[in-house]
Amino acid sequence: MGITENTLEKLRMTNLGLKILLITLICSCFFMAVAWLGYNTVYQAEVFLPIHTNIEFFCVFVALSTFTVTWYSYLNNCSYYSYFIGLGLLAVGLIDLFHFYSYEGMPHIFSQACANKAMLFHLWGRLLLSVTFLASVFLYQKQLCFIKRFRISMLAVALLVVGIVFATVTWFPHLYPPMLSSGQNHTHYKTIAEYLIIVVLLGAVWGHLRLYKKHMDGYLQLIIAILVILVFSELCFAAEYSSYDTLNLLGHIFRFASYILIYAAIFINNVKRPYLQLVAAREELARSNSLLEEKVQERTKDLQQANEKLTWAASHDFLTGAINRLEFSGRLKILLENSQPQDVHCVIAIDFDSFKKINDTYGHAVGDECLKTFVRAAREVLRPSDSVARFGGDEFVLLLPYTPRAGARVAGEKVRAHLAKIAAPPFTISMGIAAWPADGRKEKELLNSADQALYLAKEKGKNRVE
Incomplete structure (x- = not known):
């Protein structure tokens, strides 16, 4: 008292x-x-x-x-x-x-x-x-x-x-x-x-x-x-x-x-x-100055975090965390500008097999989880220098710098095998590989070649790498 x-x-x-x-x-x-x-x-x-x-x-x-x-x-x-x-x-x-x-x-x-x-x-x-x-x-x-x-x-x-x-x-x-x-x-x-x-x-x-x-x-x-x-x-x-x-x-x-x-x-x-x-x-x-400085630092930190989130949101897919097409194009452009004639890079076009059936059967929430599962599986087996990009829906593209076609096939098979272990409900993917500069020297040419290889994988029964 x-x-x-x-x-x-x-x-x-x-x-x-x-x-x-x-x-x-x-x-x-x-x-x-x-x-x-x-x-x-x-x-x-x-x-x-x-x-x-x-x-x-x-x-x-x-x-x-x-x-x-x-x-x-x-x-x-x-x-x-x-x-x-x-x-x-x-x-x-x-x-x-x-x-x-x-x-x-x-x-x-x-x-x-x-x-x-x-x-x-x-x-x-x-x-x-x-x-x-x-x-x-x-x-x-x-x-x-x-x-x-x-x-x-x-x-x-x-x-x-x-x-x-x-x-x-x-x-x-x-x-x-x-x-x-x-x-x-x-x-x-x-x-x-x-x-x-x-x-x-x-x-x-x-x-x-x-x-x-x-x-x-x-x-x-x-x-x-x-x-x-x-x-x-x-x-x-x-x-x-x-x-x-x-x-x-x-x-x-x-x-x-x-x-x-x-x-x-x-x-x-x-x-x-x-x-x-x-x-x-x-x-x-x-x-007061110390408190003001702390508040300024706190606000500055909040602004930095907000800017980082905005920057991340501008270059990544909100749902899966994969990079978006704009960021993919930027990374590919920088990679090609710094490449030597003897270098080889690969891109892999990916499409889910029967993704519509998953949405119709389990609902869109489960379909979203399948998209996240794929991105997680790809990141767990790929190198830190590799990139996973979502172009929209169930369409993804992998960017593998300084990787020949054979190496890209091995990487694709690793992703497919790891996905088969962790996917719930189980689902499969088809992949198509395109190599720079053999299949095209520009982004559009590379993506067209990768899409053609992807269509070939679909025609051959899906759940494979071509």
């Missing part, structure tokens, strides 16, 4: 639930170990910044690489879902770039680096990432092939958002509420922002769970895992009390893990999956 669709759906949902539970347990263990068991430590800038910079640089690299993959793959798959995530990751990657360059202790590139600016960039980047995944829920499996100009316009909008965030945070940070107090402690505004991001991420998790239940796409499992890890990353950032402590570092490590999965998910959906589909399509095409 096969598994029903409903059972399969439940098994897949259970599998996903176990994966989410496993991720939650692992992340919870790390979070509780740092937050509640006293493993939270504040690091020196020279220790923290290299680790932080490498993680952020990796995240930026993955974000920009993901955008590149979705930008070019969109030309083929028109997946607005992946394209939208790619645009969001482009914006997040650029803002994260500004974030780690604005970290206190980093060189002053865009403006004076400070913890508040770094915090604002970080919050903006994570908020845009969470909003991107939440909004993408409504775009799943939508295929919108925009013209190039519109795609560039959408890219321009994403870059415009990045530009606005960069300008306001870099040169107008007073437009935002302070994220750090004068004592470098996190303000309640920062905490509210962190929990707002968590709420948006949980909404994205819920939306993607509904998508997975509906579509059962394994790709969505990766997206859900990414979002769960990002939730724990935000919990770390919300619980931290210093930008250089272990909770902050753990939050970045969770982000590092989530970005690995982001790249894997986008790669699977936009590169690996189409490639596997292409391989499958190629294999299916190969199978």
Whole structure:
């Protein structure tokens, strides 16, 4: 008994639930170990910044690489879902770039680096990432092939958002509420922002769970895992009390893990999956070509067999299998054209004795069997190079190449003797021999001479060779 669709759906949902539970347990263990068991430590800038910079640089690299993959793959798959995530990751990657360059202790590139600016960039980047995944829920499996100009316009909008965030945070940070107090402690505004991001991420998790239940796409499992890890990353950032402590570092490590999965998910959906589909399509095409070739070969074989049957039917008698008069004339013509003056060939005209009586006594079906019996008897005793031709009714002619008259008589007697053994009902035949070139050099002359010899055999009592 096969598994029903409903059972399969439940098994897949259970599998996903176990994966989410496993991720939650692992992340919870790390979070509780740092937050509640006293493993939270504040690091020196020279220790923290290299680790932080490498993680952020990796995240930026993955974000920009993901955008590149979705930008070019969109030309083929028109997946607005992946394209939208790619645009969001482009914006997040650029803002994260500004974030780690604005970290206190980093060189002053865009403006004076400070913890508040770094915090604002970080919050903006994570908020845009969470909003991107939440909004993408409504775009799943939508295929919108925009013209190039519109795609560039959408890219321009994403870059415009990045530009606005960069300008306001870099040169107008007073437009935002302070994220750090004068004592470098996190303000309640920062905490509210962190929990707002968590709420948006949980909404994205819920939306993607509904998508997975509906579509059962394994790709969505990766997206859900990414979002769960990002939730724990935000919990770390919300619980931290210093930008250089272990909770902050753990939050970045969770982000590092989530970005690995982001790249894997986008790669699977936009590169690996189409490639596997292409391989499958190629294999299916190969199978179709193979089947088509087999069908063509089969049809060709059928046509060849049909042509062979037609060719055979054009040159043979349908009832007995003997060659017909046209084929006899062709073979005789070729034989005579290739003959030397010293060569001798014979033809034997044959007629059944009292064939009408057989038909009247036993019926035409038995008469037909007698005709077949004669042809079989002749072929069993004659050479492969000899030919048995049916001219019509019970009239047959044997063509014996390179055979003198004496040899033809021996052959005729063999046929007559063998026929006497196998004929049922018994019947006899009379034969008349004509030799080339003695009795004629042309077909008509040879056949006339053979007929005259046949009449002589009939006059002498039938069932003989003359």
